[in-house]
Amino acid sequence: MTSGKSRVDSRPDLQADFGYRILRLLEGHGLAPSPIHYWIFHDYLQASNEALVQAVSERLSAGRKLDSFVLHDLFERYVAGESLSRFNDMGDDLEALLSGIISLLRNAERTTAGFQACLTDNLQALDQAENPEGLKAIAQCLAAAVVTASSDNLALQRNLEEAEQEARHLRLELEKHRKASITDPLTGLLNRRGMETEMARVLKVSDEICNVMLVMDIDHFKSINDRYGHAVGDVVIRKVAASLRRVLPPDAVLVRFGGEEFVALLSGHSVQDAVALAEQAREMVERLRLVNRQDDTVVEGFTISVGISPASDSDTVETLFARADRALYQAKHAGRNRVVALGS
Numbered sequence: 001m002t003s004g005k006s007r008v009d010s011r012p013d014l015q016a017d018f019g020y021r022i023l024r025l026l027e028g029h030g031l032a033p034s035p036i037h038y039w040i041f042h043d044y045l046q047a048s049n050e051a052l053v054q055a056v057s058e059r060l061s062a063g064r065k066l067d068s069f070v071l072h073d074l075f076e077r078y079v080a081g082e083s084l085s086r087f088n089d090m091g092d093d094l095e096a097l098l099s100g101i102i103s104l105l106r107n108a109e110r111t112t113a114g115f116q117a118c119l120t121d122n123l124q125a126l127d128q129a130e131n132p133e134g135l136k137a138i139a140q141c142l143a144a145a146v147v148t149a150s151s152d153n154l155a156l157q158r159n160l161e162e163a164e165q166e167a168r169h170l171r172l173e174l175e176k177h178r179k180a181s182i183t184d185p186l187t188g189l190l191n192r193r194g195m196e197t198e199m200a201r202v203l204k205v206s207d208e209i210c211n212v213m214l215v216m217d218i219d220h221f222k223s224i225n226d227r228y229g230h231a232v233g234d235v236v237i238r239k240v241a242a243s244l245r246r247v248l249p250p251d252a253v254l255v256r257f258g259g260e261e262f263v264a265l266l267s268g269h270s271v272q273d274a275v276a277l278a279e280q281a282r283e284m285v286e287r288l289r290l291v292n293r294q295d296d297t298v299v300e301g302f303t304i305s306v307g308i309s310p311a312s313d314s315d316t317v318e319t320l321f322a323r324a325d326r327a328l329y330q331a332k333h334a335g336r337n338r339v340v341a342l343g344s
């Protein structure tokens with residue numbers, strides 16, 4: 001087995017050819033074309049994962065077997081642990097898996113055609129058989145063809161079932177990792193990575209609708225951390241996030257932008273609506289009281305400032321954010337614990 005350096009071409013004929021090369025390798029190693037097996041050989045042939053290529057090459061040059069157990073282990077070590085962005089490429093791998101399954105079905109078609117040809121030949125021979133010896137030979141030949149065809153079919157069925165099960169598992173994993181990669185673990189809100197995709201989608205689909213962005217920041221948060229400690233600071237961030245979630249409409253895209261800063265995109269709301277909602281959120285946060293369980297002291301006096309800007313038709317997430325952030329700066333500059341809206 002050798003590792004090719006070429007990237008997979010997106011043309012369907014070349015993709016199918018690449019798929020066939022992987023399937024031939026799978027066949028050569030007596031492995032089912034399951035997604036994980038497929039993936040390992042795919043990355044190996046593509047030489048896209050250096051550590052994996054090295055691990056596979058070492059095994060092969062040491063004459064060690066590549067069985068399903070080894071491939072699952074390689075997957076855990078060198079593929080599943082890679083950066084989450086790798087999961088975005090999984091669509092391509094699943095597509096390749098599909099072409100693998102199609103090729104399996106073609107093989108099955110060929111087996112069935114071969115079986116039919118054997119039946120036809122033997123039926124003709126049956127007409128011409130003149131003695132019991134000849135009949136016996138035909139019967140033996142037919143029996144052998146039936147056994148081969150049914151064991152081929154059984155193997156195919158097993159391979160397809162295994163592939164289907166793993167494809168389902170991969171799809172669930174993919175969804176789990178996709179969600180984790182765009183979620184902020186402290187608050188459960190979208191993180192910055194999710195912000196770009198989700199907000200760009202809203203801006204794109206709702207050209208005719210009024211979109212408004214809010215940028216919200218906890219005031220003097222550094223002093224909360226300094227006075228009560230980082231753990232209490234984290235609880236404050238969570239409480240503020242929960243207040244924002246409660247006040248803002250359920251379809252608002254709400255993001256923890258980082259640290260103590262949050263961003264929301266409202267769709268189908270005027271700037272006046274956004275100001276009213278921001279005022280509600282500001283008041284709710286101002287009223288929050290938190291008891292520090294370590295010494296029973298009450299943590300209070302935290303507030304938020306909010307900057308608001310409506311989106312124009314030509315806005316990207318970045319340009320809209322820059323304006324709403326400017327409004328936030330004005331709110332901070334004017335004394336904090338307030339809402340400032342541009343273009344209202």
Ligand SMILES: Nc1nc2c(ncn2[C@@H]2O[C@H](COP(=O)(O)OP(=O)(O)OP(=O)(O)O)[C@@H](O)[C@H]2O)c(=O)[nH]1
Nearest residue numbers: 217218219220221222223225230231233234259260
């Ligand atoms: N507890 C906690 N603190 C964080 C987290 N991320 C960032 N911080 C802290 O948040 C603080 C942000 O402080 P600054 O950017 O100076 O802003 P500020 O004190 O809120 O002041 P203004 O924004 O001007 O009102 C820093 O001390 C960071 O260390 C986090 O996840 N948890």
